[in-house]
Amino acid sequence: MAKPDIHPKWYPDAKVYCNGKVVMTIGSTKPELHVDLWSGNHPFYTGTQKIVDTEGRVERFLRKYGKSSEQSSDDKKKK
Template sequence: MAKPDIHPEWYPEAKVYCNGQVVLTVGSTKPELHVDVWSGNHPFYTGTQKIIDTEGRVDRFLRKYGMKKDQSAGEGKKK
């Protein structure tokens, strides 16, 4: 079992606050926890996450290093 006088005090009903409101109750070594982000307001969990379109960057990289032919340059040339 746990040795006496070496462990921090355990708070089984510690409250988690976000923007001044109680959002969760968890077990902790502190009676109150103040957080900026939690699963209820994080963009990943709420579905408001912005997806960054990197396709243009990849195409530009491939054209820059000659791994992909530039289609617009090939269309302008005729024999």
């Protein structure tokens, strides 16, 4: 049993706002929530995420730790 008068008020239909628009309704201890990002405009969830390879980090990693795909295919042909 919950103790009386120690819990915050529960709002089962709290509105979540993003850029001034209601994007969803959830349960919360606050009647309104204002967010900058949500799954509807986040690049990861919308598929617009761009992977930026600055300074050739992938190539530098492959040179240091792994063989390139050309070398591994040449090795297979020799065997």
